[in-house]
Amino acid sequence: MIVALLNQKGGVGKTTLALHLAGDWARRGQRVTVIDADPQGSALDWSQQRARECLPRLFGVIDLARDTLHREAPELARNADHIVIDGPPRVAGLMRSALLAADIILIPVQPSPFDDWGSAEMLTLLSEARIYRPQLVARFVLNRCAARTVIARETALTLADHDPPLLASRIGQRVAFAEAAQSGRLVWEAHTESPAAREITALAAEVGRLAR
Secondary structure: OEEEEOOOOOOOOHHHHHHHHHHHHHOOOOOEEEEEOOOOOHHHHHHHHHHHOOOOOOOEEEEOOOOOHHHHHHHHHOOOOEEEEEOOOOOHHHHHHHHHHOOEEEEEEOOOHHHHHHOHHHHHHHHHHHHHOOOOEEEEEEEEEOOOOHHHHHHHHHHHOOOOOEEEEEEEOOHHHHHHHHOOOOHHHHOOOOHHHHHHHHHHHHHHHHOO
8 A cells, every 4th residue: 555645735733643653553463664755854854853763664665756756656555554655845747656556545634724726736746647547546634623613613624525535534733743753663662552653553544444
C-alpha cells in the first residue's frame, strides 16, 4: 500500500502524520519506508536527529523529491508492506507524480476556513489524477484539532458531505507531537498510552481498513 500525505498548503502537519503512521505500522512488525518528497526535507531531518540520539531504526526514510516519483515508488513498494509519501507544498509537478504513485491520498486540514479554501487547488489536481487512476482513494484528515471548538465542529460539518470524505479519526492539537519531533522520537515512545498515541493508532487502523 502506498499512502501519500498531500496538501498544497504548508503547515498542515503532513510530515508529522506521515512519520507517525509509518511508526505505528512499523512497531506492529510491518515493513515501512517513508519517502520524503518535500524539498524542505523535514522527514529526513527527523531521521537524522533520531540517529544522533542513538535511537533504534524503525523504518527507512529516503529522499525522492523529484517528479519521477510515480515510477520509483511502486518499485520500492515491492520490498515493503507500506510506503508513506510525505508530500511537498505547492510543487505541482511533484504533487502530480505523488498522486499517480499512491493508492490512498490523505489530505490533512486544520479546523479553519482558510485550510478549506487552500485545499481547492489540491482537489483540482486530485480530479486530474483520477482520470488516469479512477480507483484512487482519497480522504480528508482533520489535524491539529481542538475538538470542543466551534470552528472544529463547523469544519467537520463542512467536510461531512464532501468528496473526498472526512476520516472519522481526528488528531488533536497536542504539544506532545512537537516535543517528540525535536528528539527524533514519536509520541508513543514517550507516553505509550497518551491521547496523542491513541489518536495515531486509531488513524493508522482506519487508513489500513481503506486498503482492504
